[in-house]
Amino acid sequence: MGGHGLDQQISLSNxxxxxxxxxxxxxxxxxxxxxxxxxxxxxxxxxxxxxWLLEEGDLTIGELSQKNGxxxxxxxxxxxxxxxxxxxxxxxxxxxxxVVRIQVLDKGKKxxxxxxxxxxxxxxxxxxxxxxxxxDTLNELLTxxxxxxxxxxxx
Amino acid sequence: MGGHGLDQQISLSNxxxxxxxxxxxxxxxxxxxxxxxxxxxxxxxxxxxxxWLLEEGDLTIGELSQKNGxxxxxxxxxxxxxxxxxxxxxxxxxxxxxVVRIQVLDKGKKxxxxxxxxxxxxxxxxxxxxxxxxxDTLNELLTxxxxxxxxxxxx
Numbered sequence: 001m002g003g004h005g006l007d008q009q010i011s012l013s014n015x016x017x018x019x020x021x022x023x024x025x026x027x028x029x030x031x032x033x034x035x036x037x038x039x040x041x042x043x044x045x046x047x048x049x050x051x052w053l054l055e056e057g058d059l060t061i062g063e064l065s066q067k068n069g070x071x072x073x074x075x076x077x078x079x080x081x082x083x084x085x086x087x088x089x090x091x092x093x094x095x096x097x098x099v100v101r102i103q104v105l106d107k108g109k110k111x112x113x114x115x116x117x118x119x120x121x122x123x124x125x126x127x128x129x130x131x132x133x134x135x136d137t138l139n140e141l142l143t144x145x146x147x148x149x150x151x152x153x154x155x
Numbered sequence: 156m157g158g159h160g161l162d163q164q165i166s167l168s169n170x171x172x173x174x175x176x177x178x179x180x181x182x183x184x185x186x187x188x189x190x191x192x193x194x195x196x197x198x199x200x201x202x203x204x205x206x207w208l209l210e211e212g213d214l215t216i217g218e219l220s221q222k223n224g225x226x227x228x229x230x231x232x233x234x235x236x237x238x239x240x241x242x243x244x245x246x247x248x249x250x251x252x253x254v255v256r257i258q259v260l261d262k263g264k265k266x267x268x269x270x271x272x273x274x275x276x277x278x279x280x281x282x283x284x285x286x287x288x289x290x291d292t293l294n295e296l297l298t299x300x301x302x303x304x305x306x307x308x309x310x
Contacts, residue, residue: 011287011290012279014290014291014294015275015278015279016275017294018278018282018290018293018294018297019271019274019275019278021294021297021298022180022184023184023206023274024301025177025181025297025300025301025304026180026181026184026185027203028301028304028305028308029177029178029181029304030181030224031223031224031308032307032308034224048182051178068186069185069186069189069190116174119174119178120171120174122307123170123173123174123177124170125307126303126304126307127170127300127303128303129299129303130299132166134296134299135166135173136169137292137296138173138296139169139172139173139176141289141292141296142173142176142177142180143176144284144285144289145180145281145282145293146176146179146180146183148281148282148283148284148285149180149184149187149281150183152187152277152280152281153183153187
């Protein structure tokens with residue numbers, strides 16, 4: 001952190017406040033997400049895994065573990081349960097038959113798309129009182145925040 | 156959402172983007188939080204429960220369940236485990252002896268304070284490339300976002 005004296009104190013109190021706010025925003029998103037999932041036959045960890053698979057394409061267990069920051073064994077159990085429920089299928093990589101990839105089946109795709117649409121509707125309600133320029137600024141700053149988090153998390 | 160035609164489409168694509176960004180930011184925060192907790196004898200749900208108890212004062216199991224958005228039985232199990240580990244203590248409310256409140260013990264307080272300090276250091280690193288004015292704007296917009304989320308989640 002750059003500043004000196006008072007500047008530095010202000011900057012620090014800003015960080016203290018923002019850490020708390022981001023913690024509580026994450027909590028509120030989690031809570032609203034849990035309410036939405038209540039109507040679907042998947043759990044929160046399954047939702048997170050399925051959205052990674054749909055965004056990033058068919059991943060291996062190792063790649064999915066890394067995305068989730070979970071142990072290989074935890075991800076294996078998760079995939080086992082999703083496969084049993086007809087949400088995903090283990091398939092052989094067409095280029096390298098030794099590699100197993102996880103493919104999302106139509107049932108999984110349909111659920112994730114519906115859940116994400118409901119999460120968007122929730123966020124639409126939350127942002128109802130924001131002006132267009134506030135939404136744009138928030139979008140820009142969140143983009144920058146996410147970019148920086150990816151850099152720091154990968155270190 | 157107010158606009159028509161193109162305005163409405165831009166506003167919608169903004170929401171679609173922001174839902175995804177907030178989802179990924181929550182994920183990145185969770186991942187960094189998990190890395191920090193790795194060095195402490197508490198789990199993620201225990202961290203969340205302890206931070207509520209420290210911020211809101213001694214809550215009942217019912218109040219804590221509501222804050223967490225978890226079932227009463229899940230919270231009871233969580234408190235049992237935290238009590239066994241010397242992090243919290245069940246105490247009788249001094250005004251109404253029928254009411255049981257959860258008090259955070261010194262061991263729990265020490266852990267939470269250290270964990271939050273590490274989370275602040277992480278966020279400080281993430282915001283290193285933000286100007287003071289960007290940090291202020293982000294702080295303001297996150298405050299508004301959190302306020303609106305609380306209103307919508309309570310509905």
